[in-house]
Amino acid sequence: MRDATSFDEFYRSTSRRMLRYGHAVTGDHGEAQDLVQEAYARAWRQWGRLAAHPTPEAWLRLVIARLATDRWRRLQRWRAALSRSGPPEPVPPPNEDAVLLAGALRRLPAAQRQALALHYLFDMSVQDIARETRVPDGTVKSWLSRGRARLATLLPDLPAAEELEANDVA
Amino acid sequence: MSRELSDLYRSLARHADERTLVVPQELRRRADRRGRLRVTGVALGTALLLAGLVTGSGLVLAEERQPLPPPAALPPPSGAPAPTPATEPTATPRTPAGTPPRPTATPVATVGNAPVPPRTPATVPDRAFFAQAAENRTGMEPVFRDTAALPALCGARYRSDAGIVQRRTRHLAYRLPGTPTGYVPEGSYAHSITIYRPGRAADFLRELRAAVRGCPEQSGVAGGNATTERPRLLADGGLGDGSVLFEIRAPVRDIDGNPTGGEELRLVRAIRVGDVVTVLWEQGWEGTSATRSQVDADSRRAVAAIDAWLR
Numbered sequence: 001m002r003d004a005t006s007f008d009e010f011y012r013s014t015s016r017r018m019l020r021y022g023h024a025v026t027g028d029h030g031e032a033q034d035l036v037q038e039a040y041a042r043a044w045r046q047w048g049r050l051a052a053h054p055t056p057e058a059w060l061r062l063v064i065a066r067l068a069t070d071r072w073r074r075l076q077r078w079r080a081a082l083s084r085s086g087p088p089e090p091v092p093p094p095n096e097d098a099v100l101l102a103g104a105l106r107r108l109p110a111a112q113r114q115a116l117a118l119h120y121l122f123d124m125s126v127q128d129i130a131r132e133t134r135v136p137d138g139t140v141k142s143w144l145s146r147g148r149a150r151l152a153t154l155l156p157d158l159p160a161a162e163e164l165e166a167n168d169v170a
Numbered sequence: 171m172s173r174e175l176s177d178l179y180r181s182l183a184r185h186a187d188e189r190t191l192v193v194p195q196e197l198r199r200r201a202d203r204r205g206r207l208r209v210t211g212v213a214l215g216t217a218l219l220l221a222g223l224v225t226g227s228g229l230v231l232a233e234e235r236q237p238l239p240p241p242a243a244l245p246p247p248s249g250a251p252a253p254t255p256a257t258e259p260t261a262t263p264r265t266p267a268g269t270p271p272r273p274t275a276t277p278v279a280t281v282g283n284a285p286v287p288p289r290t291p292a293t294v295p296d297r298a299f300f301a302q303a304a305e306n307r308t309g310m311e312p313v314f315r316d317t318a319a320l321p322a323l324c325g326a327r328y329r330s331d332a333g334i335v336q337r338r339t340r341h342l343a344y345r346l347p348g349t350p351t352g353y354v355p356e357g358s359y360a361h362s363i364t365i366y367r368p369g370r371a372a373d374f375l376r377e378l379r380a381a382v383r384g385c386p387e388q389s390g391v392a393g394g395n396a397t398t399e400r401p402r403l404l405a406d407g408g409l410g411d412g413s414v415l416f417e418i419r420a421p422v423r424d425i426d427g428n429p430t431g432g433e434e435l436r437l438v439r440a441i442r443v444g445d446v447v448t449v450l451w452e453q454g455w456e457g458t459s460a461t462r463s464q465v466d467a468d469s470r471r472a473v474a475a476i477d478a479w480l481r
Contacts, residue, residue: 008194015191023186024179029316030338033189037293040191041201098185101178120179148175158174 002047011040014057017121021061024117025068027106039063058132061118065133069110104154112147115140192292192335200292291446291480294338294363298446300468300475305347308355312342319362319449321418321438323401324388326381333370338363343455346464357458359468360451363476371442375414378440379403382416390420397421410441410448410473422457435459439469443476 015036022032022039039060043050050056105113111133118124118132129140152158191197299312319339339362343355366374382403390399399420406415415437422432437460440449450469452460 004195004198007198011194011197016187019189019191020183020186023189024182029186029189030314032186033191033336034293037191037197040194040197041204044198044201097178097181101182102185117179120176121183151175155178158178 002044003051006051007044007047010043010051010056014060015040017057018060018064020121021117022064022068023102024105024121025065025110025113027102027104027113029102031068035064035067038067061132065110065114068113100155101151104151107154108147108150112143112150115143116147116151119144196292291335291365293336294365295479298363298476298479299338299340299361300471302342302344303347303467303471306344306464306468308343308345310343310355312340312361314338314340317341317360319360319364320378320440320451321401321436322388322390323381324385326377326385328374328377328381330366330370330374330377333367333373335365335367337365344464344468346461355455357455357460357464358453360449360453361472362449362451364447364449366445366447368445371445371447372412374447375412375440375442378414382414397423406439409439409469410443410476413439413441413469415439417460433459437462437465439465441469441473443473444480446476446480448472448476 018036018039019032022036023029026032026035042063043056043060050059053059105116108116114133115129118129124132126137126140126144130137133140192200317339319337339360341358341360343358345353346356349356364371364374382401385401388399388401390397397420399418401416401418404415404417406413416439418436418438420434420436421429422434423429434454434457436454437452438449440447450465450472452465454460
């Protein structure tokens with residue numbers, strides 16, 4: 001038996017964070033909205049069991065990340081076609097940090113986007129990310145390091161990757 | 171921690187906060203509905219498979235053939251039973267003769283005597299976007315992007331934006347019929363579909379009309395050069411439950427920014443279908459001008475796709 005009240009409460013208390021996370025792992029507002037709603041729909045369908053899960057929010061993040069990865073693969077073909085011959089890219093509003101970051105994130109591998117989002121949006125440590133994504137600590141460090149290095153090259157105003165790594169991966 | 175990257179993520183979070191998701195009750199309702207459809211589909215598929223097996227077996231085991239079980243019941247189509255309008259349209263519908271006008275607010279349907287919640291679409295599926303005619307296809311697939319759905323009109327803002335449930339925008343290029351294969355496209359669109367809360371779609375059309383009227387001239391940028399754009403409302407009708415068509419003209423300039431004597435024409439059309447508005451903003455291709463007949467044809471396709479989606 002699924003308890004709608006507890007699900008609604010879970011949804012209201014977590015959906016904003018999930019939408020931020022979805023945006024960070026997809027680099028796109030509209031996609032994030034679709035993915036997050038799909039993830040919650042799946043959560044509701046198995047809420048009877050999921051309500052007893054120790055960390056339903058972590059479960060939801062994993063679903064969002066997987067959906068984003070699946071969709072990412074399909075979108076790559078369209079984006080490649082557009083970059084070759086599509087209409088000119090709309091000019092983002094000046095000083096729009098979110099637009100700049102989203103654009104750069106779209107050029108990172110899914111795992112790096114996921115690790116960076118967990119770290120910067122949820123303040124998760126390397127160990128926490130490793131536990132959630134079920135990979136060794138070293139892999140997470142590598143994702144964070146490479147992701148930030150790549151962002152540093154895509155966003156020229158950021159400090160160099162070496163400086164980025166100095167403090168916060170430990 | 172890198173302060174700068176943290177700042178960027180904070181900006182991204184603020185940006186994401188501007189979006190809203192459907193209310194949880196609506197999300198649960200949709201998830202359950204999809205679950206039922208999936209179960210029905212599996213049951214129907216199983217019934218068909220069994221029917222095939224039984225029929226096939228019947229060829230050799232005629233004496234063992236039993237009456238087939240009835241197929242699994244399918245849920246009624248979303249459009250049936252006929253909805254009963256609960257509110258009056260807020261705008262005078264301009265529909266072709268013989269086509270019943272759609273109320274602005276989503277109607278309350280009834281099953282027997284029991285009212286059922288109004289069916290307001292919460293998300294815009296891919297199938298709501300029209301498929302191009304074969305002769306217009308360029309070989310490039312449309313690309314969905316989170317981008318502006320309308321050109322700027324002297325900085326106009328739309329109060330009806332507060333009533334947006336969801337908006338999706340895509341870019342698609344087209345070629346005109348008869349263009350030889352291999353030629354570059356003749357133009358492109360920013361094509362959006364927006365779901366509004368009941369009644370707000372008609373508000374948006376009114377606001378858009380006012381915005382165009384209030385902006386006879388504005389400064390713009392074309393090809394890196396400053397230019398002057400002149401928006402103007404055009405007569406329009408016969409599409410959906412109401413529409414607004416306007417043009418934006420700007421002088422064509424050479425690479426140095428000097429006028430060449432010609433004009434570049436953009437056409438923008440917003441069409442309301444119930445609580446949904448679709449906007450076709452023709453953006454040209456490397457300086458081409460919009461072709462009215464093509465925009466009209468694609469507008470009709472856009473409305474037909476939305477009709478099919480909402481049916």
